[in-house]
Amino acid sequence: MKTGVLQDLSELLGPRLVTAAADLRAHGQSESWFPETPPDAVAYPETTDEVSRLVAICARHGCPVVAWGAGTSLEGHALAFGGGVAVDFARMNRVLEVRPGDMQAVVQPGITREALNADLRATGLMFPVDPGANASIGGMAATRASGTTTVRYGTMRDNVLALEVVLADGRVIRTGSGARKSAAGYDLTGLFVGSEGTLGLITELTLRLHGQPEATSAAVCAFPDFAAAVEAVIATVQSGIPMARIEFVDEEIARIFNAEAGTGFPELPHLMVEFHGSDAGAAEDARRFGEIAESYGALGFDWATTTEDRNRLWRMRHGAYRSCIASRPGCMGMVTDICVPISRLAEAVAETRADIVELGLDGPILGHVGDGNFHAILLLERDNPDELARAKDLTRRLADRAIRLGGTITGEHGVGLGKKGLMALEHGGAWDVMARIKRALDPDDILNPGKVVEVSR
Template sequence: MPHDAALAELTLLLGDRLSRSKPDLAQHGQNETWFPETPPDAVAWPETTEEVARLVAICARHGCPVVAWGAGTSLEGHALAFAGGVVVDFARMNRVLEVRPGDMQAVVQPGITREGLNAELRATGLMFPVDPGANATLGGMAATRASGTTAVRYGTMRDNVLALEVVLADGRVIRTGSGARKSSAGYDLTGLFVGSEGTLGLVTELTLRLHGQPEAVSAAVCAFPDFAAAVEAVIATIQSAIPMARIEFVDETVARIFNAQSGTAFPELPHLMVEFHGSEASAAEDARRFGEIAEGFGGLGFDWATTTEERNRLWRMRHGAYRACIAARPGSMGMVTDICVPISRLAEAVAETRADIADLGLQGPILGHVGDGNFHAILLLERGNAGELARAKEVTRRLAERALRLGGTITGEHGVGVGKKGLMALEHGEAWDVMARIKRALDPDGILNPGKVVEVSQ
């Protein structure tokens, strides 16, 4: 095999923490969506930054690709080793290294999941709020600049990562950022690596911004006569300065799927799912004011989740929507695509997307983070049906073009990977070449997650 020399050295470094067994390769060649199984040549489980640095240096000497792996929940082929090489699984680098309650910060290794971190923070009164739905690792969330249901209040990973430790393509270890709240000292390298999808370096440590656990939480779900009315209610809520913690949208198809699979009795109409954080009094008042606004736009069937168990059930249902939609068409696979547009153009974007999906004869429930203009189409495709896959790719392209026409972006949270790399020139033009120049400067031999995000000719 072309990478045998590198793998021989890595075996000396890691011993049985470097695997070439078929089950391990298969596990790290799978993904959550439509890409074919793509096993790497080997899987490595480092335990320290020093081991990651030595691993990368060995791979650099031999021109062996290196792909970082968190929980494998990304949707655009980010962690697949299309060029072979070594997948670096950070499962054994999963510790909370330090919690600084006074600064509301935590220092963690990349392999810990967001749920794992919040479990450790429970007694401190603090939390890490970024919630992409899946129990993703924090290293993977930083690499893809993840966001999710709570971004409307707490921001994305870009807003909540203060500093990083990163192993570069030649094995050097650098630190970016600091524990300070702000800095004017040079280029924002932390911002550069957050969202770089493992193409510029491997993150081995993160300093994160924490937030206080709310005293009270109020949540509800309500139906609207159409999506335009739901969006108008959201815009009016935002303009009224009501601090929403989450405000999610599901279309009538998803509502029907919830009823069938979760035993709910939602009207088969578009729905908003909302949550408010604060004191007992403020959360109740925010919920009341939202209810008044929603009723003014035709909101009906309010179902208030008054207990922790009810709220958890509501959000488990929302986070499980992807798998529920897949199950609704037995034997199907999903192509999940997302865009983000200014909220004032969201209803228009959804209406045109629904028309495209119908025009091309596909099934595609729509849901998303309506509070920040981000929505997802879950295209349900028959496995092995090349015609449906081709039509789904056409929907994706039309969706990207629509996002740019409406002043938005081709992806609000899923990232680029391989799936959307062909659309990057549409959004960025010459700036995409600037990204490629940065890639060549930091990774001249192209060993870090090759083939993702940018197009680089060696």
């Protein structure tokens, strides 16, 4: 970095501009296979005005700016591959306002989803989007995150009403409003949700909240094969039963759970389900699902009847990635992510399992069966370029498969750098339109350069 930009940023932030090696290393790592890529400096702003002035300084000097939330992304989204400043929003982590009558909250980007829900507990409201990791709300919006509850509550796209955003020249704009709908011009909120920090830095969000359920019912059950599990899910959806979560893990993950947690699951594909509603409603939904599942060969129903049992079930599901990594000591993970129409899901999983076997990879499969999104957790030996090359071959096959089956190359992980090379496959000429939007809003390509679209600096 040029001395001038460091000096100007130091005058603005004082000790909250950090160049210590430990901080740089912490902001140069991710949850994926990418090598450590430290930024040149880390900034810790506390207000939107500071973010605005910070970005304006970087714009004058042509210095890259990369937003940083909790660092849990999987496609290299927040890594400073081109150097520059990582803007860490950890100090902008407050709930600014809760509007119970409107079922809305206004928050800063650095607050995590767990901290937000802890703050909301006494209001009877909740923010439902659950990607598994305790991600920051700003990062979740930037990557258009979803997760286990999408089947009922939708993704971040459905739950962000308005934003405050700092543009590449330091200007601050507001998009959307507290109204439930609008026909006033382009949907700029939708543009920035999912833009991965390439178009602007999110400094405030207005969120849609939902009522905390009166009762919750959860269960796990095995199926003779994955096709039977998918058919049971399709029948459940067609029956109008409102599922809050419906997750799939394959027989390999069932084995891993047994070894790690002593669960005693049959070594078969499993569904994990949850229903929200009134005491009578949740119980009735669970009963009807049980009848449908049994008609498709489900066995070994284990109902989580207490809060502790339900929490244990979902901690196990959320911890599946870590459990898989631990099952092969010393390995690193590459997590795939495609989404297809649910009617093609069994076909997609079967073909993917065959590819994993053909390529000689270790790759347990799990996913959000209710919306057709699944992942293979590829367990790779570190410093083994041949295994990494085979894993990259698999990700290309998965992308081809997703498009052939009418789906998308990523249902929730996003693009970052990891899937940028696959974007033309899905979008064709529309990918160039995205690049034109990027050039219009960030002509000098300082905001998270090298991600999502192809733009020459």
